[in-house]
Amino acid sequence: MEQIRTGQDIDRRDLFENPTAAFRPSAYWFWHSIPTEDVCHAQLADFKQKGLGTILIQARLAMSRDDYLSPAYLDAYRVAAGIAGKLGLKLGIYDDYNWISGHAGGRTVVDRDDLRERHLFWSCSGEARGEISGIHPPFTRTMGPDIVAWQYEGSIVEWCQWTVEAALLHPSIGIDSLDQVVDVTARTSIIESDGISCTHAFDGVPPEGQMLTVFVSARSTTSRLINYLLPEAAERFIEVGLDPLVEVLGDLVPDPVGFVFYDQPAAGFYKWSHISGDLGNSLLYAPTLPDVVSRGTGVTFARALLALVRGVGPETLRLRAQFYAAYSALMNEAFSGTLRRWAEGRGIVLTGHEILPHVSSWSLNGGFTSIDPRVALAVDFFGIDAYRHETAVDSNNFVAQLAPKLGDSVARSNGRSRCVVETYASAERTPVRAAGQWELTLETMRAQAIRLHCLGTRQFLWHGVYQTDGRDNDPTPFSNPRFDFGPGINFEPWWSYHDLFAEETARISAFIEPATPRTPVAILYPLQTAFAEGPRHSHATHIGAWCEGLLARRCDFMFVSEADVAKARIEGGRMLVCGLAFDAVILPSVTVLETGDTLRALEAFRDAGGVVWSSGDRLSTVCDTLDRETNEMASTHIDRIPGGSDIDALLARLAPPGPVITGHCADRPWQWVGYDADGWWRIVLFNDGPTPLESEISLGDGFDCEGWCATTGEVAEPVVFSHLAVTLDPQEARCIRLRQTAQQDAGKGRLMTRPSLDAACAVPVVDGWRFAPGADAAFVPISVETGWETQGFVDFSGTGIYRLALEIGDEADWFLELPEVATVVTARLNGRQIDRRGWRPYRFALGRLLPGVHSLELRVANTAANRYYINTPYLGDTADKSGLSAAPKLIQLAN
Template sequence: MEQIKGTTDTEGRGLFLDPTHKFRPSAYWFWHSIPDEETCRRQLADFKARGLGTILIQARIALPREDYMSDAYLAAYRLAIGVAAQLGLKAAIYDDYNWISGHAGGRTVEGRDELRERHLFWSSSKDSKGTISGIHAPFTERMGPEIFRWQYEGSKVEWCEWTLEAALLHPAGAITDLNQITDVTKAVRIAASDPVSCRFEYDGAVQADQTLTAFVSARSMTSRLINYLMPEAAARFIEVGLRPFTEVLDDLVPDPLGSIFYDQPAAGFYRWDQIEGNPGNSLLFSSKLSESVATRTCVPFPLSLMAVLRDVGEPTRRLRAQFYAAYASLMNEAFFGTLRNFAERNGIALTGHEILPHISSWSLNGGFTSIDPRVAPAVDFFGIDGFRHETAVDSNNFDPQLAPKLGDSVARSNGRSRCVVETYASALRTPVRAAGQWELTLETMRAQAVRLHCLGMRQFLWHGVYQTDGRSGDPTPFANPRFDYGPGINFEPWWKYHDIFAQESARISTFIELAVPRTPVAILYPLHTAWAEGPRHSHAHHVGAWCEHLLALGYDFMLVSESDTANAEIDGDRIVASGLAFQAVVLPSVTVLESGAALVTLARFKDAGGSIWSSGDRLLSLCEGSIEAFTDLATTHLPGPPERRTMEELLAAIAVPGPQIRSLSGAKPWQWVGEEPGGRWRVVLFNDAAKTIRCEISLGKGFICEVWSPADGTAHSTSAYGYLTIALEPQEVRCLRLYETDEPVETQGHLRSPPAFDDKRAVVLGEGWTFAPDADAAFIPISVLKGWEEQGFAAFSGTGIYRLDMGIAADDDWILQIPEAHTAVTVRIDGREVGRRAWRPYRFVLGHLRKGAYELEIAVSNTAANRYYNHTPYLGSTRDTSGLTAAPFLVPLTREG
């Protein structure tokens, strides 16, 4: 979706009040069996009522594989999308069974064995004989037997069609020149093979100072994954895995079904007993790879293979980067290009996400550390995004991370903006990651969503809502839906509060949509360095360090590609790339670039007064042209990763336009700042800390501030101020629209959240409470100073009801303050609902109460953890805290006198 342009002020306010589905949270809808009509209608109506805007049906491993894409499955799918249309929900095709797009539940390779993944292995020997054996898939194995059984027929990794692709004689020690390598491919043969190994032999002699290295490809006999280098595989995937959807949906395409979503297409990450050298895993192989690589590198394919494996002197980095560039280009065109063509023929958008090795991390390879991302579609993010119509990324758990920022960056590079962020939870209390986080609170999820919006997210995509909550007494991950990357949030007791979160998230997103982010710093994405050096090189950590420190210091940034940099314009002392203006450019341990074009632009930027900061390793080579033509461009070079104090000094030297935000209490809030056409500014502030944060905003000589409330969609203007102080309570978010004014201004203004009340007249409600696990149960006395899990309800997950007969001593406007609640709260007075809250502060305006007796009811919904983890290995040492754990109190809204 393109950023909305030319929106009038009235239209902008209308969009904020009632956001469209593009901004509302979406979710995978996990199917564990083929649902009946009643289930479809009931659950979809529930999803709509809870604020979801888009649904993606995803068949999970609990659904029998033979049911996937069956006539009954497609009929239920058609029914569900039709019901969604009736409800005003949008939909997208999640394109596969379980995940790893391309296999269509195994149907792509059924009867088409030639489409199964084929890999390139290698082995070095000191004599004329060598072996490749012990091939295994550790990445898949760690996920357990259910996943292994799903991915491999018969739960076995077996191979056939062993083919010698290259064999080389080379020095046993260091190689300093390509001329030291001899191609002996014609003299080497496969001597023997079986489903788990092969043996090769050389007809000549290997001298004492030589090593024989053979590269052998083999096709999997058992894997259901495809060869992503072959467009024929993608075409077959479309035939059996996508076209049946578009045919059965027919009139429901493109509305409400408007897109196809792919998920982590990647072949197996294999290792074997003889693996060595720079790559961490086997490489996919096809007959087209050798020609593609030879054309790119201008050297024979076998020599390129040797450069991929080990150092071969000066051309190593260039050859390695060019090899992976050819490899990635072949893969991207074969798979993503074929999918994009299909989507466009059907008038729908292609979206989805590849493997993100930086998931849950700031470092480029801080997430999936056990894989070499170069062998998968997992490094060339800017190139991959060029095949999408809408950008999507993956994020794990609930800490700030790189994924949304990189997603927004690649979108802007390709003429779009912002991204969808799929978020899933992996277990924290157990090594079985799929057991998920049934202890997840809506406050935690909502806080992460706000942070993600500040980092570049347009739409929150939850993984997922469930058809069923699975079986008790069965801790088997994946096969039991309960422990298939929980939580299924629609089975959380707090799910009925999700609509509050959904509306707020959508409004924050629309508020951000109407401005261009202020990004004073550009970080060059080191693509060719990543290809040449590998995932353990310092570039990965340096990118993460720059990103994390910049955000901590309140400076936004964007990653830019080498091509964006080469084609950038110089505007005064700023460099304009991807539609954004930057005051500084960072080179994070960059050793290899594709060409000198970006350096030419950076030299112009430096001459115009721009700042160029580099860290770690310096530039060593270009894939095209000579590095000797360029001197070091950096205005500042840091030998190691950037440190906070050094970055503060660097940032102090650049002039950042627009609102200036200064913390008055040490801690900084999360912030997003963007500029509208016409010079108005938008600011989002969010406090995810445990204490109130105070900050100060100034803009020019004076400004007017509009306060837009994402909670209810209202907007109002303040007076004109020289500067404005803001107190942000824990979990408070503020959306502010600022513009300079020539009107007379007050020196200082204040924005505070809590209504004024007299805390000296607080009435503590600590005694006399009763409790029941539901409204029809008998009420018993309970303490509000500790959770109900400690008071006889250890395994209860649901909505517990606290009641108190209380007296009001004087007529007044009263506020109920609940210091601690776990985790979502509804308050009623004499049966009348006065408010709902699912995150702090738990403050409720009770209204005007006359002197007298009242029944106060506080309904608290906890998480599902104590129920679903009970009697399982996932429970941990303590129960999930539930209910009230501190005494509520009343305070009058008005002050005495």
Template sequence: MPGFGKDDRRSHLFADPPAEFRPAAYWFWHTLPADDEIETQLRDFRNQGYGTILIQARLAMPRELYLSEAFLERYRKAVEVMQKLGLVAGLYDDYNWTSGQAGGRTVSGAPHLSERHLFWATTSSSGGEISGIEAPFATGMGPDIASWIYDGGRPVFGEWELLAAVYHGPGFSQIEDVSASIRIVPGEGGCRFEILGEIDADRQITVFVSARCLTSRLINYLLPEAGARFVEVGLEPYARRLGHLMPETLQFLFYDQPGPQFYTWNQKSGNLGNSLLYAPSLRRKVEEATGLVFGQALLNLLYDLGPETAAVRVNFYATYSRLMNEAFFGPVKAFCERHGLRMTGHEILPHVGGYALNGGFSSVDPRVVPGVDFFGIDAFRDETAVDANNYVPQLSPKLGDSVARAHGRARTMVEIYATATRTEGRGAGQWELTPATLRAQSIRMHMAGARQVIMHALYQTSGSDGDPRLFVNPRFDFAPGLNFEPWWDHHRGIADETARLSAFLEDFRPETPVGVFYPLATALAEGPRHLHGPHFGAWCEALAKLPCGHMILDEQSIADGEVRDDMLVANGLCFSALVLPGASRIASSAVMVKLAEFVSAGGRLWISGVDPKSLRGEPLGCGVRFSDPPGLATLAELVSHLPDTAPKILAGSAVSSTVGRDSEGFWKVVIFNDGGTDEAVRVTLGAGFVFETWDVETGTPEPQRAARLLDIALAPHDLLCLRMRSGEGTGEEVQLRSTLEDHDAMITLSTCWTFRTVDEEPACPIFVTTGWQAQGYASYSGIGLYECSFDLPDACEAVLDLPGVSVAVEVRLDDSIVGRRARPPFRIDLGRLDAGPHRLALLVANTAANRFYADTPYAGEPWPDESGLTAAPRLFLLPTADMKETA
């Protein structure tokens, strides 16, 4: 079994991971930086462990500066400095976000390229109107976001055009086109339509009209010429200025949530939640795909007209999505190929921040944007990327990894951004973010499928006091700016540790006994409020909590898969069970056949919510049905009966794990204690095995050992990586401990502490059982220096235990740095200490919340945040023979 020899490529990657595994970050530009600012900040980012930087112009920067000659010259200078420092650059492709607008340049001088939308109204009278058009998703984020999207800060529509009018009787019988009988009368804020003739009492007319948003800077993503112009005015200027840096330093392009706005209006009705984009090509392509005239196809989107409605909707939205993808992603992909750049980025993810497919942006209908067919969009990318919101477990990395594997790749980029959770104003973010929270989330993301985590963000400036405006004041533009956190100097340890975890998982094929079906046809036919959304989320969340290895499969992956014995082999993975979560429709007959074959061969098929049917209505007719997704106990029982030759991990619910094989056939196991207490973990593999531990904190190996089983005591937030193989001797029961048991020889350091801020003299007495925020420093964010002296009667080994630290600490003993810690348990091995007096100094960093939220509407509860020491430090005095391993 390979060890950690100096020529072992794996160990080199693990010890010093390259940029692809290291954290990446958006570097928010609020003004044009000077040379010294570029040099100083980029060097700082590199020194704190970042490998990749993407410059992003934000709302605080005047829009007219974006892509100006001055902007491009500063951009060139910054990337040249990145080249000198060994950093990788990514091209973030727009101003703020919503790729395609180029800060308004795409539609400037070409207004016909701005977003044109399709609206409708159903009436039984002789006329009607489209009125009260709103963009709640945009305007709900505040006036400055609205002004970023709209000239004048609000949507104004004009150039109204009748698309179709459909006359229908009771139950949508007797449908006929009556477009020739409709007259459009444009008006302020909308339009009226008049019906020439009488309407029978029991009949209605649905009128479809389109209009261009005259004030929008967003493009019509159905128009190939809009995508081409975006490349011309928004991307080629970078290539002209930075071509000498492509692709060696500037290596990839990253797009961010391309899509139109989500409009609603007073007369909106039916299954579709927002307006659609419209272009003449849509009419032609939809009529070809559905075999219906345009008006009748549109009517099927709104109302259930019978057995053919599901097929019409699926064909319509598939056509609509394909036109958007080809019109926008196609030109962007061609630009990347011309300049040797990898193409990546993410579309809008309506599940962001959770597991339910439509639980993140619950007010929108993702069918109107690139936001449903994730597998189809990924075909344009060279590297998969997804979005994640806040620091909680969620679906995104697992879905990203699944999408990548469907296209012959593996793993994904994950962008993490923070929105406010304890106060109003989502852009106010989380200045209260702790390094322990950041580290835990990065570990979760890597274990779920992330290769690289993109932090949102590093800031050029921390903003200004007395200005509570969201987004315009950089301080409240999706905070925190990590480099302005008092604990920033602790970031390098987090970056190194999580990069090593990512490198460890690179050569890794996960064990996936369960496959979860991605119900695309159901999402298109039923819409985002259907039960498939929460059912899909419930299954994925439960499988993650067990934890049970799983991956997500689209229809093509299943159709192309091979049934071997009682397993489905798809995308290079083996599945013993498949889940159909709330899937009312399956589009491909090949999938129906393959599922039946899988069940006949002994595979398990679990169905929740509804009985799946084809688009024509034929039932699937096999599988075990659950009315609701099973709870954890039931699901644990189900998966316990699946064939499994992988290492067995027995642990409490707070422990997460992932298991897979590397290219040489060895098992890799990652175990993380995601809880707040010590956890006991047992690992077994057959009758015996040999194993290596890969220490992510130090990047150095532990000796290879043989074992019959491993009993592991994991302290809170501890992470363990194992590489193992069975059949190499029975070995013995091996105990690995990272916890420190209480010991009789203990000194509690509860009194005689002094405190001062790093820029304050003199020091003053302070209690260490409550934070400094309650002792006269409510709005202080920074480093607090605690000092005390103690005497040891005898020489001994000593471990410092800090039961309460908010949020990171550097420990100095007798003027020498002996350790640093930015996550629980806060324990530092002090080594062997001589008898006599010693001087202990603790430099504690809190978060920026108390400083930056003071006297703002965003302080929320609790405020002020706990800071500094909150429990008395303890010294464990241990004879050398009794010394335990410490985390």
């Protein structure tokens, strides 16, 4: 937080040229064993040199749990933090072993069995006796036996203290009202139990047409995960997991160690034989839960429980929404509230991220589809964020996705802005997701980082940089560090180019920081609908369709909560809230609202000239209103998932202020538009495609224009234009600042990086190349029209050296263009380095060359995939491309 405030106070141009750690890429530093002081010095210095600003030490599964938080571990932690501080790196405390915050490597529950996770299970039948058995954690088991062994003592899932918490008799087909439900908890008991199952019995016989639903709680005897409903569990976690770290760090807190980062605190997502009903997993139970739920719903705990799994008449959606609201609030306060108070007492910042079921998707529940997120710290993202000092979210793989946009939204709702985005790679060509993507290129990683910045990211957090690259001939995920969600980017052959990525993306983030984003559209986050209807309801896919459709048309948006809408000011037909101004509000298949205040605020906005649209299912329930007739809301409604024509029709009604950006093709560049308090507009344009794109910018009758170069940090003097054409090469990003001017003699301008080259004079350079797989290897003839992996070097990952005696016939200014490179390249001419490139376009200015023979050398680094996937199931059908796979071209500069 202090880094960000400092960034806002210093000169904005200085911040752009020299971004602080708050904007620079950060990374988890995976510890697979306790490092020596020499290892700490070498690796931290390397991370600093490559442009990283912040490091979070994370003990991974390859490290013995006995070593985690041991005296030797704590000593090494202190040494590493001290070295980081001297290097100017910032450090954050990743708060646990491996992940799932709260267990402290299993220490939280040692001698405190009462803190282990306790869950509610249920059975439904027409018989007096019932059984709960076959309880298993499918979400955990999909990750393999090593994960199961880490989470469960002896790799066994066992239970104890089976207790009937509620039992209800009700019609077996269709419950019209709660009056038809009879509480028979006092007449139901556990008659048999062991570590894996229990049998319960009702002391009578269910009448014909009646069904018995029984809810049973049990505590795990073997799980190392905690009960997040218990504040004493969070307190114990702090005592054994966090305080030892802070105490050994001493005066290194809060600088350079300024924050603590939590990661996906969540109990097990259990299923069992014959699970049924609306709720997809078990949910946590604590003795305080019944009273909290009863106060929140206005009915008994038993009846509220029944509403979770069965329809109970017209009150069903309201009861579900209010139950999960009470449950989530209890969990938020017990865990997050306890951590926040501790962090503030220690003078450090609390950040981290919860379970995000939308990870890698635009659909609200398109990522972790096997879980019901209502049972975890999830769903109530606005409420969870209120406990953090800084927002963080999780993202997976290298596509645009919901997480950063939702993260920025909840941050602004809670008086902040933007977010940290943790990004991890999971394998796509093998079912073993932890095998990762050693085939990742720096171009792919950079493109994703820039997209994330356009979507609301301040800091890119990579998962992660490795202490060791693991073992050969061992495909075991997790315990072999090589396949612990690879790649460890510092073991990629292209790692030496990372500083190019770090400098440019940090400057793009710093450029965005001072401005307020232009967001014409607000999407109401349908929290109560998500609680009441569950993750498979259409609100999830409608959110995805709206997000993707708006972004495809380069219309920015933000999510707002019901509380945001209720407190908004309406001025000039616009809704002003969270420091943003909205022209339209969208309700994505919203069926349940918490309060009638939201309806009244939307009606006032519409009456003032604002635009209100809805899609999918219509509103049916307002939780604080019993009169169903008051639940009607006038809006432009689309019964189906919104399509392109629907979104075009919506946008036709909006006229957001500021610059107008148009394109000449369907594939528009990525863009971010925001405005400074002094009247200047800021624009980021990024072409993540394979071909050049052109956009045209206008602002009134004319405007001052500044180009801010993210690769160098230079800021050009303002030039006046009436219109500005911007040509973006593949993978090119531009930062532009505009201000409307009354100057009358403005002309049209053009921005482009590509020099004026005579393509007709391009000369393919095909023959005469020689190649060495590394600096110490012998050179052999090679073709530059296909990669080295097809020419006898299939498992070589590293820097290959291409050499050519280049004969120049005419004195001229020459450029070298490399059409296909896998994946980074440094060009040297006559022993002098010309330039290095980590992504397209691979174009090098050779300068003015005299006739004669010149020595050309291209040093090309590929990815680590062909080396690390050899002799494993993860390689795929073909080796990854490496080196040059199309003939280089020499092109004269046009006169």
